[in-house]
Amino acid sequence: xRVLLIGAGHAHLGVVRQxxxxxxxxxxxxxxxxxxxxxxxxxxGVLSGALEPAAGEIDVAGLAEAFGVAFHPSEVTxxxxxxxxxxxxxxxxxxxxxxxxxxxxxxxxxxxLAAQADVWPVKPLxxxxxxxxxxxxxxxRTGVCPxxxxxxxxxxxxxxxxxLAGLCERRRVTPRITLVGPASGARESSxxxxxxxxxxxxxxxxxxxGAVAGRGxxxxxxxxxxxLACRMLVLATGLMAPDLVGxxxxxxxxxxxxxxxxxxxxxxxxxxxxxxxCAVIASAPRPCVGVFGVRATPVLVHNLAxxxxxxxxxxxxxxxxxxxxxxxxxxxxxxxxxxxxxxGRASLHLKRRIDLDFIRRMGxxxxxxxxxxx
Ligand SMILES: Cc1cc2nc3c(=O)[nH]c(=O)nc-3n(C[C@H](O)[C@H](O)[C@H](O)COP(=O)(O)OP(=O)(O)OC[C@H]3O[C@@H](n4cnc5c(N)ncnc54)[C@H](O)[C@@H]3O)c2cc1C
Numbered sequence: 357x358r359v360l361l362i363g364a365g366h367a368h369l370g371v372v373r374q375x376x377x378x379x380x381x382x383x384x385x386x387x388x389x390x391x392x393x394x395x396x397x398x399x400x401g402v403l404s405g406a407l408e409p410a411a412g413e414i415d416v417a418g419l420a421e422a423f424g425v426a427f428h429p430s431e432v433t434x435x436x437x438x439x440x441x442x443x444x445x446x447x448x449x450x451x452x453x454x455x456x457x458x459x460x461x462x463x464x465x466x467x468x469l470a471a472q473a474d475v476w477p478v479k480p481l482x483x484x485x486x487x488x489x490x491x492x493x494x495x496x497r498t499g500v501c502p503x504x505x506x507x508x509x510x511x512x513x514x515x516x517x518x519x520l521a522g523l524c525e526r527r528r529v530t531p532r533i534t535l536v537g538p539a540s541g542a543r544e545s546s547x548x549x550x551x552x553x554x555x556x557x558x559x560x561x562x563x564x565x566g567a568v569a570g571r572g573x574x575x576x577x578x579x580x581x582x583x584l585a586c587r588m589l590v591l592a593t594g595l596m597a598p599d600l601v602g603x604x605x606x607x608x609x610x611x612x613x614x615x616x617x618x619x620x621x622x623x624x625x626x627x628x629x630x631x632x633x634c635a636v637i638a639s640a641p642r643p644c645v646g647v648f649g650v651r652a653t654p655v656l657v658h659n660l661a662x663x664x665x666x667x668x669x670x671x672x673x674x675x676x677x678x679x680x681x682x683x684x685x686x687x688x689x690x691x692x693x694x695x696x697x698x699x700g701r702a703s704l705h706l707k708r709r710i711d712l713d714f715i716r717r718m719g720x721x722x723x724x725x726x727x728x729x730x
Contacts, residue, residue: 357382357383357384357453357454357663357664358383358384358386358451358452358453358454359378359383359384359385359386359452359453359454359455359456359660359664360386360387360388360442360450360452360454360455360456361385361386361387361388361389361425361455361456361458362388362389362432362435362442362455362456362457362458362459363388363389363457363458363459363460363632363634364387364389364390364393364414364416364419364458365393365458365459365460365631365632365633365634365649366458366632366646366647366649366650366653367456367458367631367632367649367650367652367653367656368387368389368456368458369393369414369416369419369718370650370653370654370657370718371385371456371653371656371657371660372385372387372419372420372423372425373419373423373718374653374657375423375424375425376423376424377657377661378657378660378661378664379424380661381660381661381664381665382664382665383660383661383664384426385425385426386425386426386427386428386450387416387420387425387426387427387428388428388430388431388432388442388444388450389416389427389428389429389430389431390416390429390430390431391415391416391417391429392413392414392415392416393413393414393416393718394412394413394480394481394482394485395412395413395414395711395714395715396481396646397412397646397707397710397711397714398411398412398711398712398715399412399481399484400484400515400516400518400519400682400683400685401519401683401708401711402484402485402488403484403485403487403488403516403519403520403523403685404518404519404520404522404523404526404683404685404686405488405492405522405523405526405527406522406526406683406685406687409485411712411715412481412715414715414718414719415719417429419718419719428444428450430444430445430446431444431445432444432459432600433445433600434600434603435455435600435603435604437604437605437625437627437628439451440452440453440627442455452627453627454627454628454629454660454663455627455628455629456620456628456629456630456631456656456660457601457614457628457629457630457631457634457635458630458631458632458634458649459598459600459601459632459634460479460598460632460633460634461479461595461596461597461598461613461633461634461644462477462479462480462595462596462597462598462599463477463478463479463591463592463593463594463595463596464593464594464595464596464611465477465591465593466593467568467569467570469507469568469570469571469589469591470591472571473571474571474587474588474589475571475588475589475591476588476589476590476591477590477591478512478513478516478590478591478592479595484516487588487590488523490588491504491520491523491588492523492527494587495524495527495529499529500529500530500532501524501527501529501530501531501532501533502532502587502588503532503534503574503585503586503587503588504520504531504532504533504534504586504587504588504589504590505533505534505535505536505568505576505584505586505588505589505590506520506533506534506535506536506589506590506592507536507537507567507568507576507589507590507591507592507593508536508537508591508592508593508594509535509536509537509538509563509592510537510592510594511680511682512592512595513535513537513590513592514535514552514556514682515682515683515684516590516592517533517535517556517561518556518559518561518682518683518684518685518686519683519685520533520590520685521533521556521559521560521561521685521686522684522685522686523685524560525559525685525686530560531559531560531561532560533560533561533562534561534562534563534564534584534586535556535561535562535563535564536564536565536566536567536568536578536584537563537564537565537566537567538565538566538567539565546695546697547697548690548692548697548699551690551697551699552682552684552690552699555684555688555699559686564578564584566578566579566580566582567579568584568589568593571586571589574586574587576589594611595611595633595644596611596612596613597611597612597613597614597633597634597635598634601613601614601630601634604622604625604628605624606622606623606624606625606628607622607623607624609636609641611636613633613634613635613636614628614630614634614635614636615635615636615637615638616629616630616631616635616636616637616638617637617638617639618637618639618640618671618672618673619655619659619669619670619671619672620635620637620652620655620656620659620672621659621669622635623638626663629656629659629660631648631649631652631656631672632646632648632649632652633649637672637674640673640674642674645678645680647675647678647679648674650714651672651674651675652672652674655670655671655672656672658670677693677694678693679691679692679693680692680693681703681704681706681707681710683704683707684699684704687701687704688700688701688703688704689701689703689704689705689706689707690703691703691706691707
């Protein structure tokens, strides 16, 4: 049975490491993905200049080679479920018996701004690297921070604001950062949210109620009609499934995420599995957070092997509460789990330990004595 893993997201990195188990079940495994994976847990650490870009990268090609998985350094542009084949950008095709999607998400762009000059969506994460380089060059040239506007006051927007403030602080210039979002979305419902807002305001971040609706030279236009000075606009306007998902002809939720059953199979096609940001379990919806892909890995491996052997599948039950830690760009972090929270250095220390451990575990070299290698 030929299985195509599309995208080297959190779950598939773990599946690749268990390739031997899938081979033993009679599966020929292929991975189609860009050769480098950028890890979101360290993305804002890189944006703030605290970490170098390589710290958050995983060598996917090396990982696939180390675990004997056929690797295609590419991106799937189309999937034909009738003929069971996927197409790559060069026109090449690959057939499948089953496929699994773990292709992450893209930034929602309700006002069609992403393609305009000096607009930086938070996803793909490679854009944050470009943003850091561009901002550093600007600061070096002018000696001041240009006017930065961040659209969106969800977790990604707040963390991007903190990271950009951190980058300015590292370069010893005063941050000029305005965070624009609906007041109700400004996450002030808890004491943690208020503490975060106060911390950011102390560092020079301005919170503004509203929505970014347009762009002009050195300004962005708010839905109210007001113009706001803006050299660079960061879009943190929510995460949606990539367009490829919408072209599958399968059921999705309102963010375009594929609806799956507890077995991680899509509602309308047993041969198509999906996990991570691009999918949502219909009976247990969860937000776009990396941990769910990681936790889904054993279930995905089990169910692919079960399909090959004609055995019973198992169900994934995502946890109802999870630890989230924001990197605040100044050596501190905000950790939250349910109603519990802690803002300080210890939180960032814990985050770095967890994230760097993930990078180390997913590295190309299997740990000594790992029986899952060839
Ligand atoms: C600024 C920011 C910070 C964040 N910080 C955190 C955090 O600290 N912790 C956390 O849990 N979550 C965080 N998130 C959320 C996190 O990004 C996602 O929940 C997580 O990355 C989703 O993982 P995934 O496995 O679904 O996909 P991803 O990790 O996005 O991986 C998908 C992979 O698929 C590849 N791909 C995409 N399309 C194709 C295609 N057509 N063909 C082949 N390959 C393809 C991509 O290149 C990518 O390598 C953050 C998000 C943002 C924007």
